[in-house]
Amino acid sequence: MALPKSYYCLQSQPEPTYNQNQTVHELSITESILSIVLEKATTAQASRVTRVSLTVGKLSGVVGDSVEFYFELLSRDTVAAGAVLTIDQPQARLRCRDCSCEFMPADIDWTCPNCQNRGVDIMSGREFFVDSIEVE
């Protein structure tokens, strides 16, 4: 049984970071994900959570592997124990401020492929939310 999607967007999105330091705390992020999952599972009177799908944009600053690790750890002894965690990581999409060309950047090179301008706006890639929860 899949719960309706509108149910569980995270209310506050974490601030994205762009450096390599682990300034985003996956542990607390995972705690909030799990509390959403458990709350919705309780509301749905579920005996077990079978699958949790997350969308984690490449620019969100959230490390999927760490979330996976903490989720397994934190969900022990809850109805979400053993749930399959799937993480969708949409590519970053940028738009050049000069020529409005939209492109997917390769790694950290954010130069416009059309006019070589470096001034870009982020169109997508910062998403971070619980996409769906399946329960039994």
Ligand SMILES: [Zn+2]
């Ligand atoms: Zn351009």
